[in-house]
Amino acid sequence: MPGSTLRFDVLGTSFSISADEDGPYLEQLLGEYYRRLQDTQESTGLKDPLKIAILTGYLLCDDLRKLRESEAPEKEETLRRTLGLMARLDETLEKGAARALYPLENTVKHYDWGSPRWIPRLMRRENPGGEPWAELWMGVHPAAPSMLKDGDGKRSLAQLIAVDPPRYVGKEGAANFGGLPFLFKLLAADRPLSIQAHPGREQARQGWQRENERGIALDAPERNYKDDNHKPEILCALSPFTALCGFRPPNDIVTLLGAYFAGAPPFLQNALAPLRNSLENTGGQSRLPLRDFLAALFGLPGELRRGLTAYASTQARGPAGIDENIWPLVRRLAELFPGDPGVLAPLYLNLIRLESGQAVYLPEGILHAYVDGFGVELMANSDNVLRCGLSSKHVDLDELMKVLYFHPFMPDLLGEPSGTGPAGPAVFTYPSPCKEFSLSVVRDFQGPCPVPGPAIVIVTSGSLRAASDAGGPWELGPGESACIPPLPDPPAFSGTYTLYAASLPPAPAGR
Numbered sequence: 001m002p003g004s005t006l007r008f009d010v011l012g013t014s015f016s017i018s019a020d021e022d023g024p025y026l027e028q029l030l031g032e033y034y035r036r037l038q039d040t041q042e043s044t045g046l047k048d049p050l051k052i053a054i055l056t057g058y059l060l061c062d063d064l065r066k067l068r069e070s071e072a073p074e075k076e077e078t079l080r081r082t083l084g085l086m087a088r089l090d091e092t093l094e095k096g097a098a099r100a101l102y103p104l105e106n107t108v109k110h111y112d113w114g115s116p117r118w119i120p121r122l123m124r125r126e127n128p129g130g131e132p133w134a135e136l137w138m139g140v141h142p143a144a145p146s147m148l149k150d151g152d153g154k155r156s157l158a159q160l161i162a163v164d165p166p167r168y169v170g171k172e173g174a175a176n177f178g179g180l181p182f183l184f185k186l187l188a189a190d191r192p193l194s195i196q197a198h199p200g201r202e203q204a205r206q207g208w209q210r211e212n213e214r215g216i217a218l219d220a221p222e223r224n225y226k227d228d229n230h231k232p233e234i235l236c237a238l239s240p241f242t243a244l245c246g247f248r249p250p251n252d253i254v255t256l257l258g259a260y261f262a263g264a265p266p267f268l269q270n271a272l273a274p275l276r277n278s279l280e281n282t283g284g285q286s287r288l289p290l291r292d293f294l295a296a297l298f299g300l301p302g303e304l305r306r307g308l309t310a311y312a313s314t315q316a317r318g319p320a321g322i323d324e325n326i327w328p329l330v331r332r333l334a335e336l337f338p339g340d341p342g343v344l345a346p347l348y349l350n351l352i353r354l355e356s357g358q359a360v361y362l363p364e365g366i367l368h369a370y371v372d373g374f375g376v377e378l379m380a381n382s383d384n385v386l387r388c389g390l391s392s393k394h395v396d397l398d399e400l401m402k403v404l405y406f407h408p409f410m411p412d413l414l415g416e417p418s419g420t421g422p423a424g425p426a427v428f429t430y431p432s433p434c435k436e437f438s439l440s441v442v443r444d445f446q447g448p449c450p451v452p453g454p455a456i457v458i459v460t461s462g463s464l465r466a467a468s469d470a471g472g473p474w475e476l477g478p479g480e481s482a483c484i485p486p487l488p489d490p491p492a493f494s495g496t497y498t499l500y501a502a503s504l505p506p507a508p509a510g511r
Contacts, residue, residue, distance in 0.1 A: 036060065100468040100491040102483045103476070104157065104456070107144035109135040112392075118188035118239070118374040122460065123479030135377075136186040138456050138481050138502070140179060143226065143383050146456075146483070157483055169454045170486040173504055182437035184456045184502040185377040187235070187370070192333065194391030195244075195342045195349075195369045198231035199403045204384050207399070222394050226383040232434045233379035234414075236359035236441070236500065238460060241373025242329075244349040246366050246409030250279040250289050256326070256347040259319055264311050271304045288406040293348070294367075297341050298388055298397055305341055309334040312343050325351060329371070333390065342389020345369060350410050359414040359439065361432045365405035376458070376500045380436045416441075427451070438505040443498045450493075453486035455503035462497030 033056075040056045108119065114134025120127040127133065137144040140158035148155045158179070165174035173181070199207060208228035216223050235241070248256075254276050261269055278292035300308070312334035318327040326346045333343035349367060354360060354375075362368055369390060386400040387393060416428045427450045429440040440451050449466070451457070457464075458481040466482075467473035468491045476482060476499075484490060 099471050100484065100487050100489070101466050101472065101474050102157070102160070102485075103149035103474060104138060104481045104483060105147040105149045106136050106138050106481060107146075108133050109137065109144065111135070113189050113191040113193055115188040115190040115374065117190075119186055119479070122186070124477075125479075132190070133188060135188075138184040138458065139182065139381060141183050141227075141381055141383060146481075168483075168485050170504070173454060173486075177436065180454060181381050181504070182456075182502055183379050183381045183383075184458070185379075186374075186458070187377045188374045189370055189372050191336065192372065192390050193370045194385075194387040194393060195345055195367060195389040196385050196387045196391075197367050197400060197404055198233070198364050198379075198382070199225070199384050199386065200364045201230040203403050204228050204230050204382065207384075222396075224384070224386060224394070224396055224399055227381075229380055229382035229384065230364050231380050231382040231384050232361070232363045232432075232436075233377060234359055234361045234430060234432050234434075234437075234439050235354075235370070235375050235377045236414075236430065236439060237354035237356050237373055237375045239356055239374040241354040241358075241375050242371035243352050243354065243360065243368065243373075244345050244371060245352055245360060245362060245368040245411050246350050247290050247405075247407065248348055248350055249408040250293070253293070253348045254279050256322070259322060260315065260327075260330070260344075260347055261311075262319075265307075268304070268307050268311060271300070271307075290348075290406040290408075291401065291404070294388070294404075294406075295397075295401065297344065297348075300341055302339065305339045308341060309338045309343055313338075323351060325353075337390050340389050342369075345389070352411070352413065354413065355415075357415060357441070359430045360411045361414065361430070361434075362411060363405075363433075365403050366409055366411075367404055376439070376460075378437050378439045378502045380434065435505065438503050440501045440503065441498065442493075442501060444496055446494050448492050449484055449490035451484075451501040451503050452506060453484045453490060453503065455484045455501050457482055457484065457499045457501045459497055459499045463495050464493060464497040464499060465495045466491040466493055468492065 036056050036059065040052050040059065044052075110132055111134035112132060114132030116127050116130040116132055119125075119133035119136055123136075138146050140146070140156070140161065142158075145156040145158045148157060148160060161168040161179050165179055169177070169180055173179075204225060205228045207225040211223060211225050218226060235243070247253075257272065257276055261272055264272075275293055275296050278296050279289045312330050315327050315331055318324065329346045329351065330343055333340075333345065337343055349369070352360065354373070367388075386403060387395050388397050388400050389395070414430045414432075426445045427440060427442050429438055432438065442450060442457075444462075449455070457476075459476045459478055461478055464476040465473055466476065468487075468489060472491060474482065474491070476497075
């Protein structure tokens with residue numbers, strides 16, 4: 001009799017079992033198996049697929065025992081066929097359950113500020129048309145979920161996790177977040193991103209509900225909230241990286257404005273006087289001078305905006321004693337975004353430069369703009385962005401003002417204690433207070449994966465070999481990524497490589 005193949009899904013994984021029996025018999029057997037799973041779930045109220053499958057297996061074993069003890073003349077043949085299939089199923093389930101790593105296929109976002117070089121070069125891809133490759137997304141966000149690189153490319157990481165969250169994100173991850181709570185990216189900027197901030201959790205929840213009730217489509221250009229989650233984030237530089245992050249102190253802004261517009265025509269100096277006044281008025285009703293300053297700046301009429309950027313286009317160097325990088329950056333912004341008052345951002349936001357291996361953590365509500373560079377970015381699982389300048393996308397200043405932190409804020413530069421690059425430790429985790437994510441860099445570590453699952457890892461140089469007792473080996477080169485579930489026996493790493501890993505923060509001591 002010709003053999004047949006039985007294919008079915010259990011515990012979020014597809015299995016194939018070869019058998020001597022014909023196809024109709026196997027389909028009948030599969031139908032009976034699914035009915036028994038459903039009966040078990042309905043009679044017990046269990047929700048966990050693993051528990052349902054285990055209990056169903058016990059019940060089937062009970063049926064086999066009763067059959068073995070019966071006097072039915074067909075029992076020997078029935079036992080032989082059933083036990084043979086169960087043996088193959090046990091073997092297949094052991095291989096599936098031991099799978100310790102899932103290679104991923106990810107989506108690239110092609111925004112106009114993206115670089116045509118960095119991401120294609122890392123992934124060893126051709127980009128003959130010079131298209132901007134801005135971001136590569138790794139995770140489960142519905143805007144670009146990662147797909148499992150398992151041959152058919154039809155299952156997403158989100159679908160895998162949804163079948164059994166405790167198995168794939170851990171019991172605490174499933175209980176606290178219901179799934180994978182972070183979004184991991186490569187970010188490559190040749191041009192400045194918009195001046196932006198991200199909402200807090202309650203602000204996002206309310207904004208999401210409000211826009212849904214108004215019937216605003218998710219892909220509508222005027223949509224502010226793409227989900228109901230907050231978005232703290234950490235960015236680690238893979239190349240020298242320039243960013244504007246957090247308000248400067250009001251007095252420093254006044255000093256910079258005075259120095260910058262010292263040679264401006266009288267009409268422009270007169271128009272900007274209210275901006276300086278708002279910063280100097282720190283008492284009375286104006287308890288948030290930075291809020292008043294930002295509202296006045298972006299409330300300038302069109303003629304003054306054009307005059308401001310025309311003047312900025314002529315200023316290449318500042319006076320002695322002031323950061324020499326500020327003036328040329330304002331000029332560059334004025335040339336890229338004529339008529340946009342956001343070109344003055346280097347005068348009121350902190351200008352920072354990250355070297356490769358350095359990182360910066362930005363909590364929700366911090367006004368910022370990434371200027372240029374290549375890095376990895378890790379955030380809560382959200383795509384909520386509120387903008388106020390340097391962008392052709394939707395700007396909602398009123399909504400942005402509701403979420404901003406209107407106090408001076410200079411982010412710490414986070415780096416490895418022994419320096420960056422190959423001389424650093426084999427495993428280093430960047431400190432951050434966020435409960436949804438933790439970012440680590442791993443270099444040439446030999447042994448069991450040192451980052452606790454659930455984790456998404458991406459190799460940025462060299463070649464990583466990962467293997468487990470019942471799976472692999474897997475080979476990951478530059479630009480390749482994978483998801484590692486929280487297994488008791490994680491895959492063993494070997495090779496010469498550098499990778500960045502996104503994971504959940506470790507549980508507090510004593511838990």
